[in-house]
Amino acid sequence: MSDYKELLEVLLTGDGEKLETLVKEALENGVAANEILNQGLIASMDVVGARMESGEMFIPEVLMSAQAMGGAVEILKPLLSEEDSAVAGKVVLGTVKGDLHDIGKNLVAMMLESAGFEVIEMGVDVTPEKFVEAIKDNDADILALSALLTTTMPMMAQTVKTIEESGIRDTVKILVGGAPVNQTFADEIGADGYAPDAGSASKLAKTLLKKSAYGSIQTN
Amino acid sequence: MLNRLQSLDRARTERLHSACMEVLNKTGILFNEPEAVEIFKANGFRVDGNKVYFEEEQVMNALKTAPSEFTIRARNPEKSVRIGGDHFVLSPGWGAPFIVDAAGDSRAATMADADNLCKLVQTSPHLDMIASAMVPPKDLNAKTAMAELLAACFTLTDMPLTTNPCSRENAIETIEMASIVWGSREAATASPVSIVSVNPTSPLTYSPEAAGGLIELARGGQALLISSMVMAGLSGPITLAGTAVLEMAESLAGIVLAQLVNPGVPCVCGGTSCSADLRFCSASIGSPELVKLMAISTQMSRFYGLPCRYGGGLTDAHFPDMQAGMESTLNIALSLVSGAHYMHQACGILGSYTEMSFEKFVLDEEIGGMVKRAISPVEISDETLALDAIDRVGCGGSFLMEPMTAKRCRSEFFMPKVSMRETYEKWNSNGRADVTKAAEKHVQDRLAAYVKPDMDPGIEKDLKAYIVAKANA
Known part of the structure; x- marks a missing residue:
């Protein structure tokens, strides 16, 4: 067991170079890669997530931390067993058809990846059919839909409907988000969850998968 | 004259202009609409794929045909408005999908809300224009x-x-429906009967919908409001100078593009750019940064000889509270003071454009009325200098009994419809009701007092038939 206080401090400042040095040092000192990943990096990134949610950290600072984390994970990857590198879940993510906005969506992708999810990034202006295809091809656990325009919100409903019609609705959890979207709207269109920001999106993704795995509600 | 609000001297103006020309010439603008790219090509612009590059001379030549002021005709000719020069207009809030009611509860907007907002605009003492889709x-x-939303504007x-099409098809609808109202396409397109908001997607992109709508409406002779909402730190550089240049x-x-399609078609430039709150990556439309960007934009618009859009009853608050009042007043007042000509979103907006409040609608309207009154010039004449009265009353008297005071007591000062000016005791005995309560009652009074303006029943029938045909298409 190592002390990850310094690693946390460095991750919080977003200094990628220094973080990589620390990770390499820990490896040289014989600490297992999976321990550095889980108890060091992912645990520290949880602190970043909490500070983002509380407003202590600004999002550009969070992104610097996430980027630094990505660099450090690359060092660990070859040293992780298949089991250790298993992802928390697979998420197909995109902005619905007719909508070209992607800043919020990209942020969600970054937070999901930092939380250990594999993100299949579909980009913007994505048709319902393309989402269905991506869920099938990747055997995804979660579909995360984004819309910024009030005029494209109905396309979220259409996307959910198309997924129902294609017979794969019960294989995937659907998350929705974007400035005009709210919980009521999510309930109305039959989504499984709504997240108001990127930090809660990754938390919600984890909660939803726990729920489905154990068949009962677990709260954080 | 002392002006503390981001006053640009010649050197700073020219620096911003040349930066803007560098972006247009070096980075270029992406037009994801083949027809737009063809128009630029045919006019000798450098094009690479969908990217268009502009020479300074090409820009300045095109701007020569854009008028610095123009008129938008109303169905009631007395309500026609002039935009540009010394003339400015207030147009209501637009595009908010949710209604926040007087208790602070949020719900999805309905067609009944859209109709009621039309009625508030028609009975407004301060608004100059109606807008379609104030709530979608x-x-x-x-x-x-x-x-349906356009028909409500025309009939109620x-x-x-003011309209804001989301596609080329919506643009065509605007012109076709205006043609019904005005009797023919010629009558509706001879000079503008609407101003249409077209929004680039920052940074530096026109979607097929925006460019397609722009081309259609320029052809149809309607005024175009071409303005961006760049969010500094997100869709624009975090530095305001860079964001101002991007917006321009x-x-x-x-x-x-509009001038190439139809030389002389009226265009309004400007924006509603703002800072992003980088704790949440959301737009902060109540921020002082929006005011700084506005001050630059109004001055640069004058440099280009174009009318400018900026400001509004803008706030990030979710209820018509003190924050909403602070931010909206800051925006409305300073934009009008700085010379904005067209104020989209002048009233009703809450929650960074996501919510509409009927109560805030009439409160913002009152802010607009107060600012209009504050900036209207004080009349200086023999009568208003009132030297006779001053001399008659002399030292230590009162002007309350002067005949002029009785004659002018209803007209000389701005008379608020919603704000209270009574005593503490009166307020206390009224249950300490805040201004939102008064606004709630005022909304009900206004809706009760609404009278539908006359319209040829044949026109109304044709508008209905147009909608039915759309539904069956």
Whole structure:
């Protein structure tokens, strides 16, 4: 067991170079890669997530931390067993058809990846059919839909409907988000969850998968 | 004259201009609409794929045909408005999908809300224009939604129209429906009967919908409001100078296209750019940064000889509270003071454009009325200098008994409809009701007092038939 206080401090400042040095040092000192990943990096990134949610950290600072984390994970990857590198879940993510906005969506992708999810990034202006295809091809656990325009919100409903019609609705959890979207709207269109920001999106993704795995509600 | 608000001298103005020209010339603008690219090509612009590059001379030549002021005709000719020069207009809030009621509860907007907002505009003492889709109702068929909202504007009000099409098809609808109202396409397109908002997607991109709508409406002779909402730190550089340049470049690129399609078609430049709150990555439309960007934009618009859009009853608050009042007043007042000519979103907006409040609608309207009154010039004449009265009353008297005071007591000062000016005791005995309560009652009074303006029943029938045909198409 190592002390990850310094690693946390460095991750919080977003200094990628220094973080990589620390990770390499820990490896040289014989600490297992999976321990550095889980108890060091992912645990520290949880602190970043909490500070983002509380407003202590600004999002550009969070992104610097996430980027630094990505660099450090690359060092660990070859040293992780298949089991250790298993992802928390697979998420197909995109902005619905007719909508070209992607800043919020990209942020969600970054937070999901930092939380250990594999993100299949579909980009913007994505048709319902393309989402269905991506869920099938990747055997995804979660579909995360984004819309910024009030005029494209109905396309979220259409996307959910198309997924129902294609017979794969019960294989995937659907998350929705974007400035005009709210919980009521999510309930109305039959989504499984709504997240108001990127930090809660990754938390919600984890909660939803726990729920489905154990068949009962677990709260954080 | 002392002006503390981001006053640009010649050197700073020219620096911003040349930066804007560098963006247009070096980075270019992406037009994801083949027809737009063809128009630029045919006019000798450098094009690479969908990217268009502009020479300074090409931009300045195109701007020569854009008028510095123009008129938008209203169904009631007395309500026609002039935009540009010394003339400015207030147009209501637009595009909020949710209604926040007087208790602070939020719900999806309905067609009944959209109609009621039209009625508030028609009875407004301070608004100059009606806007379609002030709230996009959830209960409409997507195929006919825009047409139904336009029909509500045309039938429930007789005011000049602001509209904001989401596609080329919506743009065509605007012109076709205006043609019904005005009797023929010629009558509706001879000079503008509407101003249409076209929004580039920052940074530096025109979607097929925006560019397609722009081309269609320029052809149809309607006034174009081509303005961006760049969010500094997100869709623009975090530094305001860079964001101001981006906004201008995007706006000018669209105006050049409009002038190539129809030289002389009226265009308004500007924006509603703001800072992002980088704790949440959301737009902060109540921020002082919006005011700084506004001050630059109004001055640069004058440099280009174009009318400018900026400001509004803008706030990030979710209730018509003190924060909403602070931010909205800051925006409305300073934009009008700085010379903005067209104020989209002048009233009703909450929650960074996501919510509409009827109560805030009439409160913002009152802010607009107060600012209009504050900036209207004080009349200086023999009568208003009142030297006779001053001499008659002399030292230590009162002017309350002067005949002029009785004659002018209802007209000389701005008379608020919602704000209270009574004593503490009166307020206390009224249950300490805040201004939102008064606004709630005022909304009800206004809706009760609404009278539908006259319209030829044949026109109304044709508008209905147009919507039915759309539904069946």
